[in-house]
Amino acid sequence: MEVVVFDGDAVRTNLSADLGFSREHRHANALRVAAAAREVVERGAMAVCALVSPYRESRTQAREVIGLERFLEVFVDTPIEVCEARDVKGMYRRARAGKLEHFTGVSDPYEAPLDPDVRVVGSGIPGEAILPIMGAISRRNCDG
Secondary structure, X not given: OXXXXXXXXXXXXXXXXXXXXXXXXXHHHHHHHHXXXXXXXXXXXXXXXXXXXXXXXXXXXXXXXXXXXXXXXXXXXXXXXXXXXXXXXXXXXHHHOOOOOOOEOOOEOOOOOOOOOEEXXXXXXXXXXXXXXXXXXXXXXXXX
């Protein structure tokens, strides 16, 4: 099966370069990615959308756009301290210094999923998360 990855940084550079990081712009970004992902899955491929989507409403609407039976919400539950320790770009440091507005987890909220399809503890070894995600994909493909 062909897999198309929508990387959050690449999406922001190309598909959503006109958007900022306000709640409204983040919502618009999530829906743009959902619409692009829908096109991918309608052609028989798998879309992996690897982006920060901090608001439940945006994720709910993205699920509706893509299709309830085709959407798998993965919550990589990582403590903010771990995110900051892994921050190679220095974005958390800049956000804490007040140099970045609307930064998720610092100056903007993150609304954790209430019932994600997959929950992975993100404080473990990077890369370990793939196993439960692949298991959920396999179960979804077998069930549907």
